[in-house]
Amino acid sequence: MQRTQPVYLDNAATTPVDPRVLEAMLPYLKGDFGNPASGAHVYGQTAARAVEQAREQVAALLNADKTEIAWTSGATESNNLAIKGAAFAHGKRKKHLVTVATEHKAVLDTMHWLETQGFAVTVIEPESNGLILLSKFAAALRNDTVLASVMLVNNEIGVIQDIAALGHICRQRGVLLHVDAAQATGKLPIDVASLPVDLMSLTAHKTYGPKGIGALYVRRNVAVECQMHGGGHERGLRSGTLPTHQIVGMGECFRLAQTALATEVPRIRAQRDRLWAALRDIDGVQLNGDFAARVAHNLNISVRRCDLPLSVVTDISISSASACIAGQASHVIAALGGELSATVMRVTLGRFNTDAEIDFAAQYLRGKITACRAQSNAMQRESRVIHPVT
Numbered sequence: 073m074q075r076t077q078p079v080y081l082d083n084a085a086t087t088p089v090d091p092r093v094l095e096a097m098l099p100y101l102k103g104d105f106g107n108p109a110s111g112a113h114v115y116g117q118t119a120a121r122a123v124e125q126a127r128e129q130v131a132a133l134l135n136a137d138k139t140e141i142a143w144t145s146g147a148t149e150s151n152n153l154a155i156k157g158a159a160f161a162h163g164k165r166k167k168h169l170v171t172v173a174t175e176h177k178a179v180l181d182t183m184h185w186l187e188t189q190g191f192a193v194t195v196i197e198p199e200s201n202g203l204i205l206l207s208k209f210a211a212a213l214r215n216d217t218v219l220a221s222v223m224l225v226n227n228e229i230g231v232i233q234d235i236a237a238l239g240h241i242c243r244q245r246g247v248l249l250h251v252d253a254a255q256a257t258g259k260l261p262i263d264v265a266s267l268p269v270d271l272m273s274l275t276a277h278k279t280y281g282p283k284g285i286g287a288l289y290v291r292r293n294v295a296v297e298c299q300m301h302g303g304g305h306e307r308g309l310r311s312g313t314l315p316t317h318q319i320v321g322m323g324e325c326f327r328l329a330q331t332a333l334a335t336e337v338p339r340i341r342a343q344r345d346r347l348w349a350a351l352r353d354i355d356g357v358q359l360n361g362d363f364a365a366r367v368a369h370n371l372n373i374s375v376r377r378c379d380l381p382l383s384v385v386t387d388i389s390i391s392s393a394s395a396c397i398a399g400q401a402s403h404v405i406a407a408l409g410g411e412l413s414a415t416v417m418r419v420t421l422g423r424f425n426t427d428a429e430i431d432f433a434a435q436y437l438r439g440k441i442t443a444c445r446a447q448s449n450a451m452q453r454e455s456r457v458i459h460p461v462t
C-alpha cells in the first residue's frame with residue numbers, strides 16, 4: 073500500500089497541536105492582542121484574564137496553586153531556571169548537586185555548566201532497566217547537596233521513576249527535588265500536593281500544545297534566583313512580555329489532557345502493546361527500558377546485527393539512534409549498557425493515531441527489520457566462506 077503521508081509515530085519529539093487548542097489561541101493573535109502587563113485598558117485586561125485562566129488550567133493538571141506556576145519558553149528554560157536558580161539561591165552554603173546519566177541534555181548540560189561555576193555534581197548511573205536504585209540515590213546525597221534533579225518520564229525509553237520515594241529521601245535529607253516532567257503531562261496523573269517535589273519543569277508541545285511555551289512549578293517558599301533579568305514579570309522570576317496566545321494554548325492543552333487521561337491512556341496502551349506483540353518475536357529484537365514502569369505510548373527497541381538507517385524507513389516517522397554512530401549516539405541507551413552496534417528505534421504513539429495506522433506500522437516495521445536481519449545474516453555467512461588463495 074502506498075501512503076501519501078508517513079504515519080507519525082514520533083510523539084515524544086513533539087505532538088501535533090490539537091485543533092481545539094488552535095481555536096482557543098486564535099483570538100489572541102487577532103483582536104485580543106493586548107499586552108497582559110497593560111493593566112490600564114481593556115486590551116491588556118482581556119489578555120491578563122486569559123493568562124490567569126491558563127495559569128489555573130496548568131496548575132490544575134498538577135493539583136498545584138496557580139501562584140506556584142511561572143511561564144517560560146519551554147522545558148529547556150524551565151530546567152535551566154530551576155537548577156541554576158536553586159543552586160545560586162542556596163549556593164553560599166551548599167555546593168553539590170545530584171542527577172542521573174539518563175536525564176535530558178537540558179539538565180545534564182546545565183549541571184555541567186554549574187561545575188564550571190564552583191559546584192560539584194554527582195551523576196548516578198541507572199540500572200540496566202533505566203530505573204534508579206533508591207539506595208544508590210540516597211548514598212549520592214551529601215550534607216552539602218542543594219538539589220537533586222530526576223525526570224519523571226524518560227524521553228527516550230519512557231520509564232517512570234519513583235518520584236514519590238526519591239522525594240521522600242530528599243525531604244529527610246533537606247535536599248530540594250527538581251523533576252523534569254516534560255514527557256509526563258497527560259500521560260499519567262501528577263499530584264504535587266502529595267508528591268514531595270519542589271520544582272517541576274513543563275512544556276506544552278509534548279501535550280498537543282504549541283512549541284515555545286512552558287512553565288516552571290515552584291513550590292511556595294522555595295527560593296529560586298531569576299536567570300532572565302528585565303521588567304520583573306512573573307513576580308521577578310522570569311522577565312519578558314508574556315506570549316498570550318502561546319499561554320492560552322498551553323492552558324487549553326493541559327485542560328484537555330486532564331479530561332482525556334482516563335480514556336486516552338488505555339487506548340494508546342492497547343495500540344502500543346499490539347505493536348510490540350508484532351515485533352517482539354523477531355530474532356535480535358530487544359526492548360530498552362523497563363516494560364512495567366513505562367508510559368503507555370513508548371516503545372524503544374534495539375535490533376542486533378541490523379543496520380537500518382532512518383532514510384529507508386520512509387512510511388512511518390520515528391526516531392532512531394545508533395549508539396555507535398558519531399553524532400547520533402544515545403547517551404540513554406549507552407547508560408543502560410545496551411549493545412552499541414545495534415539499531416535503536418523509538419516509536420511513540422499519540423492522541424491522533426488510528427488502529428489502522430498502528431497495524432500498518434506493525435507490518436511495515438516487521439518487514440523492514442526482518443529483511444535487514446536476513447541481509448546481515450547472509451553477509452555473515454558469506455564472510456565465513458573461506459576462499460582458496462589462487
Ligand SMILES: Cc1ncc(COP(=O)(O)O)c(C=O)c1O
Nearest residue numbers: 146147148176227252254255275
Ligand atoms: C524530558 C525532556 N526535557 C526537556 C525537553 C526540552 O523541552 P523544550 O523543547 O520544551 O525546551 C524535552 C524535549 O525534547 C524533553 O523530552
